[in-house]
Amino acid sequence: MELEAWRGRGDDLHPGVSAALLHLVGAGDQPVVVVSRPADGLPVEVPRIRWANAAAADLLGVAADHLVDLAVSRVLRGAGAASVLLHERSTRFAVQALTSAGSARSTEVVAWPVPLGTALSRPTHLRSAGAAPLGERPGSERTALEGEDYWVLQIALPSDERTSATLRAAEERFATLAQSSPVPTIVSDVGARLSHVNDAFAELLGVPADTLHGTGWLAHVPEEERAAVVQAVADVLDGHRTALDTRLCRADGQLRWVQLRLAPSRTPGYGAGFIATVEDVTERLARESRLAYQAQHDLLTGLPNRLALLEHLSALSAQQERPTRAGHGSGPGIGVLVVDLDDFKTVNDGLGPEAGDEVLVEVARRLSRTVRGADLVARPGGDEFVLVCHDLVDADAVAATARRVLDAVLAPVDVNGLRLRLGASVGVVLLPEPPGPPEELLRDAAIAVAEAKAAGGGRWQVLDDAVRRTARRTLRLIADLREAVARGALDVAYQPVVQPGRPAEVVGVEALVRWRHPEFGPVDPQTFVGLAERSNLVAALDAHVLTVALRDLARWRAGVAAGDLPHAPRWVAVNVSATTLSAPGFAEGVRRRVADAGLQLADVCLEVTETALATDLLACRTVLEGLRADGITVAVDDFGTGFSSLAYLKDLPVDHLKVDRSFVRDLHSSGDGPRGGPARAVAAAVVSLARTLGLGVVAEGVETLEQDAVLVELGCDYLQGYLYSRPVPADALVEVLRAGGTLQPQPAAPAPVSPVGSASVGPAPVSSAPRPATVPAPRQVPA
Amino acid sequence: MRATEPVTGLSPAPGPAATSSVDDSAVAVLGRLSAALDDLPAQRPVAARVIAETDDVRSDARSLGHTLGFDPALTAKVLRLANSAYFGLSGRVGAPSFAITVVGFATVRSLAVAAMAGLEDTPAVLESFWERSLLTAVAAGEIAARLGVKAPDAFSLGMLSRLGQALLVRCDPEHYPALLAAAGDREELLEAENRRYGVTHTRVSAEALAAWSFPEDLAHALSQVDRAGWAVPLAVAVRVGLELSERIVDPAHTPRPVEHLTSGHVREAELDALRLPVQRTAADMVRLLTS
Structure with a gap:
């Protein structure tokens, strides 16, 4: 192929082009020599150098002129052999380059045969590449080619070797x-x-x-x-x-x-x-998968943790969003069940955390057994478990699953040799379409659990629209209540406490908090006080009521002093929750507010529930005894509904017992006689107990003349109830005081005694309904 | 490292002993052979271009694939070979340019040379020609790493080592088949070739490679394969390939100790271990290339 390039191109080559090519080779870095030998094939003739460029001269250390006519093997040992220079094609072979200094260097040579008849210049013409007159016409020397075979030898550069x-x-x-x-x-x-x-x-x-x-x-x-x-x-x-x-x-x-x-x-x-x-x-x-496992699992029970649960729910949501079930009306019936153990704290506190852990592990095992393959049981934390179940296609399926879960928890657990019976509340949410964020699902399920717990526990509750609405409203109320407390926008109503008589003298008032919501109107005190407790607003609420009540009492006293009012209450009673009572700085707060209003501690009665006292007896005693020493009075509210034992009642730092309205109501409803049956005996016992302990007695919830008569007969010191007055706004009470501060019993009265009272007081029969023990009564407390 | 002696063309003068016995018809054969080396590239111009491009540093698989595409038969061979178990990608090679990538330029070049030499239609007298050639190629490729040479080079040289036989059949159709038939084994054949032509078929193969612009060192290595004495490692790899292929194919073959062939670099046990895998791989290739 190389031969092609050489052949037939030179015949009509312009002399300028040959000169240029010659110049290129002459000046190039690559050492090149042209050799020839007689063509008639006499083997004795050795190839001789006919031309060498400057690079070749440099390499060999001999001037180009002096190289001409030398046998090539004199300077390139190995290049003279007949076998290495072929006519047919180029060859490549190794040689020893011998320099004038006597050294030999191994290198390679590529030999290109010059085809016969090629119009190259006669090489002898080119004695010195550097100095030769390049423009000289070569054609005239053509005959010199005849009888000789030519090769161009390219010698590999030392730099190539390097x-x-x-x-x-x-x-x-x-x-x-x-x-x-x-x-x-x-x-x-x-x-x-x-x-x-x-x-x-x-x-x-x-x-x-x-x-x-x-x-x-x-x-x-x-x-x-x-x-x-x-x-x-x-x-x-x-x-x-x-x-x-x-x-x-x-x-x-x-x-x-x-x-x-x-x-x-x-x-x-x-x-x-x-x-x-x-x-x-x-x-x-292995390490990563261990870490990944730990990141996704609860280490105690080995169940998926909250993170894994959320991921699982996200994946389910994503699946459901894809329209794979086109034409299928209902969703795939995926339900989230939140299982909350009732009274787990009791186990943990009573038997120690190890026992608690054992219970959790056992419950986890049982719950895992209640579900099917694709279902998930997770423990997001605490005593809460979450199940994600499939195929909850209808209410029956939901009920069956929830029942199974409850049964699994209800079976007795043996811990530390004790046989415990646990209960659980289950909240169920069905995955809506389109599915919302997993966090929202869990929050909804938590609402359902709270409903189930509020309904007494040991049951399950599906979060339907009604429950969801209530929950949403609750969230709204809490936010609004927080704002109302901050703004001091809550009202205080007063219910008179009277000394029996005709007319009955108003000796004290109980301050009760009321809230009129700007949109929903009056809110049931049971409701919003409950909310305040859930959202840590009780202390602020109590502080607000105490401040307002003291201000009002001070104003009435001032009215009496100024001759505007003929009568003022001897004390104002405020309710104190256990939280408030045990909060640091409570006693100082009370003292400061009383002093700010210009009143004495003796003008204040703190009403504390029996339950609150029982919660932290020692702390309460310290706080209350300090205040009592300076004249404050303390009443035990809702007496008889708690579980305080009579044994320590005598140690309580209290001045009054308030007989719970449930005893008073039964006095009224008893059919055993005109003046009550067993209920009367109970009431009598309470009054007598108080007497024995040297305490005063206040009866709450007096509604009928009949009850009034029995209580007076039993020797109650003071009475409070609708028979005399509903809780009324401050200005309505002022009217009562202005009228002399006495009240006539009015049994059938649908409205409060005061002509203006009804307008601003809370919704209907708050105080007439028996209060469940677990829901605190409306009350206010200093903070 | 390159030996000082170049590939010397087909002049029947490697040694004084051989020269005398070459008769006139043999000289004519060599002349025809020389002419054939000149003519064949013109008959398969695509293959000739492929060979030239494989040696060009500017070539890549894409450009080579483009050229190869003009010779569908050759393309099909490259594709089939790329999908053979030998290259480990069985069945995954679809595009010609990717096939070139997989088998490597050296192998593509060998296939082009084989195509140019007309090996697609092997003369009937060359019994199990492809089987022997591919056994040699695979075995030489497998042993290459042990000898410090590039497996693709060993593979492609092994594949082409018997190329000269096909050329000899072509240029001496009367006598060479008889020579083949008379030879008891490979050794005898080489001797007979040397006697008649002054060169062996391996040497003819080397000349063909040199004439067709195969890289010089490969042609050079091939010329050393059947020459006595020291040889470059690449030639040794081909020797081992030839030895193993003859052991497998020819029951009459007298095993030559592989330690001698390789100056002690490879042991008999290693060759034995290669035998089965080489046989399996080569059979796969024979099926792919001759079907």
Whole structure:
């Protein structure tokens, strides 16, 4: 092919072009000599140099002129042999270049035969490439070619040798590096066939390196991984850097997880191969999967934790959002059940946290058994479990599942040799369409649980629209209440406490908090006081009532002093919750407010429930005794409804007992006689007890003349109830005081005694309904 | 490293002993052979271009694939080979340019040379020609790493080592088949070839490679394969390939100790271990390339 290039081009070559080519070769860096020998084939004739360029002269250390006519073997040993210079094609061979200084240097020569008849200049003409007159016409010397065969000899440059030596050294360095690298490394030179693996790779697989050459290494890729590995190899050969996680099978059968990182490598003349590192990530993966497990699981029970639960719910939501069930009217019936153990705190406190943990583990095990494959049981925290169940297609299915869950929890648990019976409340939410955020689902389920708990526990509650509405309203009320408390926008109503008589004198008032919501109107005190307790607003509420009540009492006193009013109450009673009572700084707060209003402690009565006292007897006693020493009075509210034992009643720092309205109501409803039956006996016992202990007695909830008569007969000191007055606004009370501060019993009266009272007082029969023990009565307290 | 002695063309003068026995008809054969080396590239111009491009540093799989595409038969061969078990990507190679990537330039070049030499229609007298050639190729490729040479080079030289036989059949259709039939095994054949032509078929193969612009060092290595004495490692790899292929195919073959062939680099046990996998892989390739 090279011959083609030479042949037939020179005949009509313009002399300028030959001169230019000659100049190029003459001035080039590549050492070139032209040699010839007689064409008639006499073997004794040796090829002689006919021309040499400056680079060749430099290399050989002989002036170009002096090279001409030298036998080529004199300066290039090995280039003179008949066998190396062929007519047919170019040849490449090694020679020893001998310099004038006597040194020999191994290099290579490529010999190009000059085709016969080529119109090249007569080489002898070109004695000195540097100085020759290049423009001289060569045609005239043409005959000199005849009878000679010419070759052009290109001598490899020393710099080429250096370059290739450098490359070889670099290659060797790389090979050494790869071989001794602790990172398993493999090198392919073609396709998936390996030409090289390092010791670390052989060690990783536990076999000798040479068994891994070629496609041998693929035998260590497990069948199920092979497609991916081969694909990765295909990708890298196609020029893309690739990485994949896969497994390799060691000689001993052990599977190792490895990360394969493949980089393409291309060798000119060979095509594409790759270099890959094979990192054993088995240990790292194990650690990571352990961490991932811990991040997703509750370590006590091994159940999925809150994070895993939320992820699961998100995935379900995403699934449901895809319209896979087109035409299917109902959803897939996925329900979230929140299971909250009733009274778990009692177990934890009573038997210790270890016992509590044991209970949780047992419950987790049982709940896991109640669900099916695709269902999930999670423990987001505390004593709460969440089940995500499928196929809750109708109310019956929901009921059956909830029942199963409750039964699982209700079965007795043996802990520390004790047989415990637990209860649970279950809240159920069905996944709506479209599904909302998982957090919202869980919040809804928590609302349902709270409903179930509020209904007494040991039951389940589905969050339907009604419950959801109530819950939303509750959230709104809490927010609004918080704002009202902050603004001091709550009203205080007063219910007179009278000394029996005709008319009955108003001796004290009980301050009661009232809230008129700007949108919903008056809010039931039971409702909003409950909300205040749930949202930590009680202390602020109590403080507000105390401040207002003291201000009002001070005003009435001032009215009496100024002669505007004929009468003022001797005291104002405010309710104090257990939280408020035990809050630090409570006593100081009371003293400060009383002093600010210009009143005495003796003007205030603190009403404390029996339950509140029982919660923290010692702390209460300290606080209350301090205040009592300075004249404050303390009344036990709702007496008889708590479980305080008579044994310590005598130790309580109190002045009055307030007989609960339930006893008073029964006095009224008893059919055993005109003046009550067993109820009368109970009331009588309470009064007598109080007397024995030297305490005063106040009867609450007096509504009929009949009750009034019995209580007076039993010797109650004071009476309070609708018979005399409902709770009324301050200005309505002022009217009563202005009228002399006395009240006439009015049994059937539907409205309060005061002509203006009804307008601003709370909704209907608050105080007439018996209050459940668990729901605190409306009250106010200093903070 | 390159030996000082170049590939010397087909002049029947490698040694004084051989020269005398070459008769006139043999000289004519060599002349025809020389002419054939000149003519064949013109008959398969695409293959000739492929060979030239594989040696060009500017070539890549895409450009080579483009050229290859003009010779559908050759393309099909490259594709089939790329999908053979030998390259480990069985069944995953669809595009010709990717096939070139997978098998490597050296192998593509070998296939092009085989096509140019007319090996697609192997003369009937060359019994199990492809089986032997591919056994040699696979075995030489497998042993290459042990000898420190590039497996693709060893593979492609192994595949082409018997190329000269096809050329000899073509240029001496009367006598060469008889020579083949008379030879008891490969050793005898080489001797007979040397006697008649002054060169062996391996040497003819080397000449063909040189004439067709194969990289010089490969042609050079091939010329050393059946020459006595020291040889470059690449030639040694081909020797091992030839030895194993003859052991497998020819029951009459007298095994030559592989330690001798390789100056002690490869042991008999290693060769034995190679035998089965080589046989399996080569059979797969024979099926793919000759079907």
